[in-house]
Amino acid sequence: MEPEIFFDNNATTRPLPEVCQAVTDAMGAAFGNPSSDHAAGHRARRTLAQARGYLADLLGCRPEQLIFTGSGTEANNLVLLSAAAGRRACRIVSTPVEHSSVLKTLDALRQKGAEIVLIPVDAAGRLDLDALEQALSQPADLVSVQWVNNETGTVQPVLEIADLCRRRQIPFHTDAAQALGKLPIHAEQLPADFLTVTAHKIHGPQGVGAVYARNPERLAPMLFGGSQEAALRPGTENLPGIAGFGKAAQLRAANLPAVQTALAALRDRFEQQVCRLVPDVTVNGDPGNRVCNTANLCFHGLDGQALVARLDLQGVRCSQTSACTSGRPEPSYVLRAMGLSEEDAYASIRFSFGLFNTQDEIETLRN
Ligand SMILES: Cc1ncc(COP(=O)(O)O)c(C=O)c1O
Known part of the structure; x- marks a missing residue:
């Protein structure tokens, strides 16, 4: 079997050994229900409080401002x-x-009568x-704008x-799922009223998120319940x-600048290689203003879906960010x-890098 080269880290990341x-x-030594009023419960509460503290440090907020969710x-x-x-x-x-x-x-809220305004x-x-600014000349209950786009990395x-x-x-919410661990975040200084994060984009487990x-x-x-x-x-x-x-979160807070440098080096080298080897490739998004790990490339004239499938057969995992509607792929709405x-949307592919990627993987592209 081909060794796997995982260039799809905006979809999810492999958990670190420490994680x-x-x-x-x-699930073992620290097992317990944080709501229980005995030693095992106290132990579980300490684990919970410690994790909340680490995430608060990474987000620049107070622990009590974090609500853990399922994603x-x-x-x-x-x-x-x-x-x-x-x-x-x-x-x-x-x-x-x-x-x-x-x-x-937002679609569901619109169906219930909410007015949803999408700024181009x-x-x-x-x-x-x-x-x-023009849209905000009328009252609004919330502005929700992602910090970083998951397909292009645009900030x-x-x-x-x-x-x-x-x-x-007006309250401001930012979906920071793709910004966490790639950009410094100071939720309190931003200032945002609400911020969304998720663990599995920073080499944490899947199925756990949080709201600041x-x-x-x-x-x-x-x-409703407890x-x-x-x-x-x-x-x-x-x-x-x-x-x-x-x-x-603790690990990322300790080494964010080094992670940014390492991932940007991989991404930039990758783009150089691809642009040297393949004619007529352009970078989608904002090359001067994007997160360190994301490359969204348009292979003009090629079928992106077929290319993703061919790379998959060779062990390279990347994605074409198209949604499947009734079996027929739609080009990326982003x-x-x-x-x-x-045509260009269909010809575009996202490559996103993470801590387990190496320069060697990028160099193998030559073959
Ligand atoms: C920008 C953005 N927001 C939200 C999510 C959803 O996070 P989760 O997979 O934890 O539900 C993702 C995950 O792909 C994302 O990239």
Whole structure:
């Protein structure tokens, strides 16, 4: 069998050995229900508090401002549905390049009568700040704009967006699932009201996310039950997952600049190689303003889907970010929103790098 070369780290990342150990410990020596009032419960509570502290350090916030969820998807749902909860009329401003967990939730809210305004993006995938300012001349209940796009790595002008929102006292949510561990984040300084993160993009476990909330009282729970996570996400905590998330956050907080440098070196070398070997390749997104690990390349005139399948046969995992609608693949809505033709969107492939990738893997591309 071909050795696997995993260039799809924006989809998910392989958990680090230290993360696996933290998960194993939480299922073994540190086992317990954090709600129990005995020594095993106290031990589990300490594990939970430690993980929350590590994530708070990475996000630049206080531990009590974090609510653990079952995924980034759930975190996005919690924030968006909270904005609409208890309101007859609701107006939310977002963009057409958000992750499906935002766009589909907005669709559901629209069906219930909410007004959803999507601000266009330019050819690099950056939101049009003038259009946003204009949209905010009317009251809004929430602005939700991703920090980093999962397909292109384009970084949105979140500081400017946060400032526009703050001046109008409109709550600002940013989906930071792809920004966490790739950019420095200071949630309190941004300032964002809500922020979404997920563990499995930073070599943590799958199935655990979190919401940062400046004021958690402004969230409305989607589930009802116990008092876990300040009753905003009741249900016995996924302690192994949260412990693994904490460990991944602790490790990333300790070496973010080194990770950024290493991943950017891999990505840049990869792009150089591809552009040297393949004629007529262009970079999608904003090469001067994207996260360190993402390359979205358009192989003009080629069938991206067939290329992804061919690379897969050779052991190289990458993705064509198309959605499958009733069996027929649709071109990426993100690339289409940036103005790419249907043909170029179909010809585009995302390569995303992580801590387990090596220069050797990039050099094998020559063959
Ligand atoms: C930008 C963005 N938001 C949200 C999510 C959803 O996170 P999860 O997979 O934990 O549900 C992802 C994951 O692909 C993402 O890339």
